[in-house]
Amino acid sequence: MSAGANQPEFSPNTFTMDGIEIPFKDGQTLMDAALAAGVYIPHLCHHPGLTPHGSCKLCMVDIGSGRASSCTTPAVAGQQVSNNTPALNEARRTLTQMLFIEGNHLCPSCEKTGNCTLQAMAYHLGMLEGHFPQFFQRREVDASHSTVMLDRDRCILCELCVRASREVDGKNVFAVAGRGITARLIVNSPSGKLADSDLEIDDLAAHICPVGAILIKAHAYEIPIGWRTFDLRQIDEIGPEKVIQARVGHTDD
Amino acid sequence: MTKIRIATTSLAGCFGCHTSFLDMDERLVELLEHVEFDRSPLNDIKHCGPCDIGLVEGGLCNADNVHVLREVRANCRVLVAVGACAINGGIPAMRNHFGLGACLEESYLNGIGVEDPQIPDDAELPLLLDKVHPIHEVVRVDYYLPGCPPSPEGFLSVLGDLLEGREPVLPKKLLHYD
Ligand code: SF4
Ligand code: SF4
Ligand code: FES
Numbered sequence: 001m002s003a004g005a006n007q008p009e010f011s012p013n014t015f016t017m018d019g020i021e022i023p024f025k026d027g028q029t030l031m032d033a034a035l036a037a038g039v040y041i042p043h044l045c046h047h048p049g050l051t052p053h054g055s056c057k058l059c060m061v062d063i064g065s066g067r068a069s070s071c072t073t074p075a076v077a078g079q080q081v082s083n084n085t086p087a088l089n090e091a092r093r094t095l096t097q098m099l100f101i102e103g104n105h106l107c108p109s110c111e112k113t114g115n116c117t118l119q120a121m122a123y124h125l126g127m128l129e130g131h132f133p134q135f136f137q138r139r140e141v142d143a144s145h146s147t148v149m150l151d152r153d154r155c156i157l158c159e160l161c162v163r164a165s166r167e168v169d170g171k172n173v174f175a176v177a178g179r180g181i182t183a184r185l186i187v188n189s190p191s192g193k194l195a196d197s198d199l200e201i202d203d204l205a206a207h208i209c210p211v212g213a214i215l216i217k218a219h220a221y222e223i224p225i226g227w228r229t230f231d232l233r234q235i236d237e238i239g240p241e242k243v244i245q246a247r248v249g250h251t252d253d
Numbered sequence: 254m255t256k257i258r259i260a261t262t263s264l265a266g267c268f269g270c271h272t273s274f275l276d277m278d279e280r281l282v283e284l285l286e287h288v289e290f291d292r293s294p295l296n297d298i299k300h301c302g303p304c305d306i307g308l309v310e311g312g313l314c315n316a317d318n319v320h321v322l323r324e325v326r327a328n329c330r331v332l333v334a335v336g337a338c339a340i341n342g343g344i345p346a347m348r349n350h351f352g353l354g355a356c357l358e359e360s361y362l363n364g365i366g367v368e369d370p371q372i373p374d375d376a377e378l379p380l381l382l383d384k385v386h387p388i389h390e391v392v393r394v395d396y397y398l399p400g401c402p403p404s405p406e407g408f409l410s411v412l413g414d415l416l417e418g419r420e421p422v423l424p425k426k427l428l429h430y431d
Pocket of ligand 2: 160
């Protein structure tokens with residue numbers, strides 16, 4: 001490919017990821033451009049349309065000699081990005097192991113199993129075990145709400161529910177309080193309980209949780225274990241819509 | 254041809270992994286042409302001699318589990334943690350949310366339907382650990398076979414690799430935690 005003397009060597013508004021040319025619109029992040037092009041970058045705290053949070057670091061990519069979160073990094077024409085490399089996937093696996101051992105992720109007893117993005121990520125990265133000593137933290141369960149259940153044991157503090165409530169539902173039901181190991185999801189209500197918040201079953205915040213921390217009551221086992229989204233397909237094989245459907249618990253194939 | 258010698262044990266587990274192992278049905282007959290069993294609940298041999306492979310189901314909930322695990326580790330060249338409980342404590346680790354005293358009281362004094370309430374303290378009973386632990390927190394583990402239980406195909410995959418002298422690599426379609 002030889003470009004004319006005054007021409008850039010790349011097409012305008014594309015960058016290259018793992019050798020594939022990906023188009024982007026001005027202002028788009030690497031993540032959103034990749035998702036739009038159907039290219040999978042592992043991610044847990046990102047949801048198209050919500051303000052990027054940049055906290056889980058699963059989406060890190062190598063750009064030249066640097067490493068950055070693709071969900072917060074604007075795409076630049078001609079960038080050379082590496083995503084699916086053994087070194088990055090190894091680092092992602094370690095981060096995923098830390099998420100597992102920090103919370104209480106006993107998948108066989110979890111309603112979300114098979115539809116859980118964290119679990120699917122672990123499968124995708126070939127994680128066989130947690131590697132680090134388990135924290136076995138005791139965290140509070142809030143079953144006070146009539147239709148929505150909050151089990152903080154499985155919360156990975158991705159703040160998707162926090163952002164969905166503020167940015168889409170026009171409410172402010174959730175927040176993360178504390179720092180480091182004391183960081184925890186809190187409910188903005190006088191009692192701190194979900195029942196006293198204005199969360200409703202149709203809110204995006206009630207459905208967006210990627211793990212089994214926010215669950216809709218009484219619908220857990222409509223699809224049997226073994227037939228759920230990530231029982232049938234790997235997370236990188238399905239588009240973002242299906243990952244989101246899995247969150248909400250629908251599996252239509 | 255000398256056969257590969259395998260020990261198996263179920264610690265704080267439910268024997269579900271062993272049951273799933275037996276679920277390989279007639280494939281077991283072919284497997285037995287290549288392997289023989291040392292200590293295992295399947296043959297009721299109680300102590301472990303020198304072995305090539307140890308398959309450990311279940312985590313550690315009492316002192317006897319730790320004792321058995323150490324004996325199996327000391328005698329097996331390759332130790333495989335089998336199933337969710339061996340790998341992260343699994344369902345028995347749900348008691349880690351509560352103090353040991355509270356667990357005993359709920360089970361033996363205040364639980365629904367308890368008759369003649371008393372906490373068992375016979376000297377023959379192994380002492381309970383404060384918390385349920387995965388086995389890699391106590392001994393070195395060489396390979397992991399997740400699942401609750403792992404499928405018979407999962408067992409065959411890991412054992413097949415080991416029998417052929419390969420590093421076990423679990424195919425993605427056999428990797429599940431539930
Ligand atoms: S939230 Fe996901 S990873 Fe955690 S226990 Fe449930 S299924 Fe497993
Ligand atoms: S409850 Fe779910 S969506 Fe909210 S921060 Fe925790 S893991 Fe994320
Ligand atoms: S998806 Fe980018 S940091 Fe979480």
